[in-house]
Amino acid sequence: MITDGYTIPQLVADLKQVCARFNDEREILAGIRPLAHRAARAKANWLEDRMYHADPDQGFGVYLLHEEPNHTLAILAVSWLPHRGAPPHDHGTWAVVAGVDGPEKNEFYERVDDNSRQGYAELKKVGEKVCNVGDVIAMPRGMIHSVWNDSDVVTVSLHIYGKHINHTGRSQFDLEKRMEMPFVVKVEG
Numbered sequence: 001m002i003t004d005g006y007t008i009p010q011l012v013a014d015l016k017q018v019c020a021r022f023n024d025e026r027e028i029l030a031g032i033r034p035l036a037h038r039a040a041r042a043k044a045n046w047l048e049d050r051m052y053h054a055d056p057d058q059g060f061g062v063y064l065l066h067e068e069p070n071h072t073l074a075i076l077a078v079s080w081l082p083h084r085g086a087p088p089h090d091h092g093t094w095a096v097v098a099g100v101d102g103p104e105k106n107e108f109y110e111r112v113d114d115n116s117r118q119g120y121a122e123l124k125k126v127g128e129k130v131c132n133v134g135d136v137i138a139m140p141r142g143m144i145h146s147v148w149n150d151s152d153v154v155t156v157s158l159h160i161y162g163k164h165i166n167h168t169g170r171s172q173f174d175l176e177k178r179m180e181m182p183f184v185v186k187v188e189g
Contacts, residue, residue, distance in 0.1 A: 003015065004064040006042035008065050009044035011035060015073055025094050028133065029138040032096045032160060036136050040158050044086050047100065051077045053153045055186055059084035060147075062187045067164050070129030074164035076187070079103060080155045085148035088123055088175060089183045092168025093134075093161050099131040106131055109144040121180035131157065144173065 005150060018031035034127070046065060047182065056063035061079040074185035077100070088109050097104075106129050113122040131137050139172075141162075149155050161168075164183065 004038065004042040005045060006038050007045045008039070011039045011075065012066050014062045015075075017074065019162075025117040025140050028162075029094055029096060029140065032136055033084070033136045036096045036098040036158060036160055037134060038105070040100045040136075041134055042158075043100050043158075047077065047156065050188075051156060054079045054084075054154060055082045056081065058186055060086060060185075062185050064187050064189055068140075068182070071164040071167040072162065074159075075084050075159045076165075078157050078159055080147065080149035080157070082149055082154065086146060086172075087146050088146040088173040090142060090144050090170050091139065091165055092162040092170035093165070094141050094161075096160040097131060097137045098158045098160075099133045099135045100156040100158050102149070102151055102153060104131045104155055104157050105129075105165060106137060107146045107148070109146070111144065112179075114144055119180055120178055121171075122178050123175060129169050137148060140189070161179055 014035050017030060022028045051063045059081050063077040065077055068073040107125055108121040108127040112124045168185050170172050171180045173180055
């Protein structure tokens, strides 16, 4: 059992230091990776039973752990229903995801169209990674990925964003229809 007393307020303070120290997104992501890993491993300090409940319409549940008044620096716990997930999407900001309880399959895409037609998008899969407990994935602004829970139980991951995802104008993508649409999620307080 992890006995690290690392809490969300301590994580917030450390995140603010990293963001104040660096201007380069790559350096910010590199500085946040170990913090996300530590917070995920110290889940006993912040993970609540209610965070295992996911919205059946959405396929996942989103729980706000912290957000600055101007919507920057958002921290969310996300629960994933078995055999459900999120379609390909971007975040409109940098993102760091850490596995907390159970595996989360991430598939990564690049856009292959020229982005000149509104609502149209062609994506090509370029990679995949299963994010297990303690694993961390750092994604720069513009990266597109999908998430899927292949297991038979609800899984949970910790998400840290440069700005709250519902305030970035981000997109989700339909691979078959080659469509790009706004992506806003329901968030629990």
